[in-house]
Amino acid sequence: MNNGWWTIGAHKTEPEPAKADDDDGIExxxxxxxxxxxxxxxxxxxxxDVNPGEKVAVSGNCSALGNWKHDQVFFLNRESCGNxxxxxTRIPLNAQIEYRYVVMIVVEPDGHKVTQKHHVVRKWETNKNPRLIPEGELLSKRLKLAGKTSMQALEPDTLGYYNNxxxxxxxxxxxxTAIQLKLFNNNLQIWKSKLKNHRAMMMDFYSYPPQADSQxxxxxxxxxFSYFLPNAMKNSEGQVVVPITSTRHRPIGEVHVEYLMIKPTPHYTCDLSFSxxxxxxxxxxxxxxxxxxxxxxxxxxxxxxxxxxxNTIASLKSAAGHGADFVEFDVQLSRDLVPVLYHDFYVAIAMKRKKQLVAEExxxxxxxxxxxxxxxxxxxFHINEQVTSSKFSxxxxxxxxxxxxxxxxxEIVDKSVGFNIEIKWTMQLKDGTYELYHPxxxxxxxxxxxxxxxxxAQGRNxxxxxxxxxxCAMIRLKQNRYPVMFLTQGITDKYPAYHDPRCQNVPIAVLFAVxxxxxxxxxxxxxxxxxxxxxxxVKRAGLVLFCWGDDNNDVDTIKLLKDMGIHAVIYDSIDKLGTKEVKESIFSLEAKGHECMLIRAAAERADKDEYLHPTTPQSLEVPTRCLLLD
Incomplete structure (x- = not known):
């Protein structure tokens, strides 16, 4: 069971339908x-269309619209027609206004446990480019062009849909804070024999009557029923064993519940400007x-x-220099909480006796x-590295x-190269052991x-x-900036199976990602x-698909995977296996293409000015690289 936080109710206020404002006499x-x-x-x-208790608001790049801050949005009123x-409101005349619609729940203080107002973002428009109101555009002119006399006669915007x-x-x-409860892998034990194998699970428990006695x-x-109390959750993740009490208040079994507690990132506040x-x-x-x-x-x-x-700066630079669109690397924390690049959970340190010149163990x-x-x-040393000699010069x-x-x-690697940051964290194996016991x-x-x-990040992909x-769930809920990919090994004999069933095959991984x-x-x-x-x-589910593994370290396999429609292929030795003629990332080429469009536009304006005003300076020339990019 995986309860998304956005499906959970809250102490909230329900907006009343409001009468439409009078738009006549606007000029x-x-x-x-x-x-x-x-x-x-x-x-x-x-x-x-919103759920009970939800409100629609506008967030934008001016003070009247909250300057993109989620707790300073401009709220709208529901019209009598319902949806x-x-x-x-008043917005600056001499500025281009950017804005997005957002659906929120406002949790009001109750004088007891809730001491301050909370703004919960339920959903919002995340097209890369926000909606625009051009500088100097007036509402009266928009009405006149549409042949209308009142805003009520204009077709309203549609939440989430614009620019086609x-x-x-x-x-x-x-x-x-979001709490997810997970019930899987024989988590329920019923001691009463006649109730076994005839149950439908909830935190209230029901059982179908035995077939011989049922209609x-x-x-x-x-x-x-069972009570799952918040004070049982001591850490961000864990497991609790909860007794099941019968309707006659007798113990009849127990349920093992794995939980996950997700808290907002404390020292960084995301806004509504982009995602x-x-x-x-x-x-x-x-x-x-x-x-x-x-x-x-x-x-x-x-x-x-x-x-x-x-996983060194030199290695990342080498891949970037040979045309990598992304570089993939592993990140984990040192003891003093500094994120570092390293793949394995363990390192080796050399030992030698006092009079021994070379360490061998x-x-x-x-x-x-x-x-x-x-x-x-x-x-x-790497745990597979020889300590007597180094292979690197x-x-x-x-x-x-x-x-x-x-x-x-x-800060160092070329900003045009994307980063695929794999978060290293211990996994529980199917036999109950862990790859590492994490503190x-x-x-x-x-x-x-x-x-x-x-x-x-400085604009990096x-x-x-x-x-x-x-x-993956926590990164998704803790920030609204960057995308998340769920890594799965699927069905294989190369690696030990994981305890979590969401990791065990592609169809389940697809359901989780959606x-x-x-x-x-x-x-x-x-x-x-x-x-x-x-x-x-994967594609029918609307998901992006990467692939990884030793099979990728072959030119023919890489080509096959790309022909299959894989969005990105992760492989070793990009300097030997990469087939790009232009050794640049796709993001670098896109940036240069955009730059050339701006240069061409400037050149066209300059040529026009030269024709109209011959005394102006010589028109701009389009660089050769722009011609090559066409």
Whole structure:
């Protein structure tokens, strides 16, 4: 059971239908100058179907519309017709106004547990470009052009639909906390024999009568209930065992409930100005993603490994220089809560006796137990690395050192290269063991990583990914900026199976991704090659599809996957396997194309001015690179 936070009710107020404002005589007070600012009257009107307790509002880039802040939006009133909302306010005359419609719940203080007003974003318009009101445009002129005398006669906007596109996204956590309860893997035990195998589960429990005693279509009867109290949830995630009490107040069983508590990111507040969490252009397909930068360094035969140490600044730069659209790398926290790039949970540290010149033995330590200074200054080795000699010749250079910070990567690597940031977190295996026993609180862990990205991304295209479905859900709800991909290994014998059933095959992964409103899934290529129909399954669900795995390290397989319609292929040795003629990312080429459009427009204006005014300077020339991009 996975209760999305947006389906949960709240202490809220229900807006009353309001009478439409009188739009006649608008010209008399349409433009007003006050304290040096000239404003115009504007009426917002939109058709939106909402749930009880929800309100429709406008957020935009001026103070009257809250400057994109979620708790300062301009609320609309419901008209008597039911699903049309409208209201009027004054906006600057000499500025272009950008705005979006948003659906919210306002939680009012109740004098007891709720001490301040909360604005919960339920859904909002997330087209990349917001709606526009041109500078100087007047409402009266819009009415005149439409041949109308009243705004009530104009067709209202439609929530989420404009510029021939429709895109509405669920909100994110602002001040509220979301709790998800998970019931799977034989979580329910009933001790009373006659109730076994005849149940329909809720927190109230019902059982169908035994077939011998039941009538056709007889409904289940109430047999017991459980209380799941908030004080049982001590951490961000965990499991509690709750007794089931019969209607006669006797214990009849128990239920094991796994829970997840998701809190908003405390030190960064997202606004309503833009969102890229479902942004994926139609021409973004068959993209090249450099695995751990230039490739894996410590797997298989020596000749198959990357010549640059994986997950270093040098490795990321190498992949970028050979045309990678994205570089994929792993991020985890040091002991002092600094996000660093490293794949494995453990590192090796060399040991030697006092009189021994060369270290031959190593001990393994978890990355989480070492501070950033220790990770960067101690002589550490990959757990599969030879300590007697290094395979890398550039170890003395700073950018070749392991454990660069996430902030360094964001600041140093070319901004035109996208980042696929995989969040490392321990997974529970099907046998009940864990890959690593983690000491960090999960909310703290993710908040630390997210705040670095949100503060230092600088316009870079970023996609988060993780094998842990709970982390995908948390990243989706903690911020509204960047998309999330659910990593899944699917059906395979190469890796041990995970405890969570959401990780076990592609169809379940698709259901999870759709339910959580994330961008897509990242599938083990072995599973796609075994059953290629799964590609269409993912696409029919409206999801983006990446793929990963050792099978990708082959030119023919990469071509096959791209021909199958995979949006992005993650592989090693992009310097050897990449086939691009122009060694640049698709984002770099798009930026240059946009720049050339601006240059051409400027050149055309200059040529026109030269024709009309021969004394003006010589017209601009279009650079050769713009001609080559055509």
């Amino acid at each position: 008399g007070h349409e433009i007003v100058e006050n304290d040096g600012e000239t404003t115009r009257l504007w009426r917002f009107r939109v058709r939106a 049309v909302w409208s209201n009027s 596109k429709e895109l509405i996204s669920r909100g994110w956590l602002t001040t509220e 056709p279509d007889e409904p289940p009867y109430h047999v017991g 890229l969490h479902r942004e994926w252009k139609e021409n973004w397909h068959g993209l090249d993603v450099g695995h751990r930068g230039a490739g894996t360094s410590f797997r298989g035969e020596h000749k198959q490994c990357a010549e640059v140490r994986e 190593t001990i393994q330590l978890p990355v989480k137990d070492l501070s950033l200074e220790q990770l960067q200054r101690l002589k550490l 550039d170890e003395h250079l700073e950018e070749h050192q392991p454990f660069p910070t996430l902030q360094q990567a964001l 960090f609180d999960l909310n703290l862990y993710l908040d630390t990583v997210l705040e670095v990205v949100l503060n230092h 970023i996609v988060f990914s993780c094998f842990h479905p709970d982390i 339910n959580m409103d994330i961008l897509g899934i990242n599938v083990h290529t072995e599973d796609l090659l075994r059953d290629s129909s799964q590609v269409e399954l």
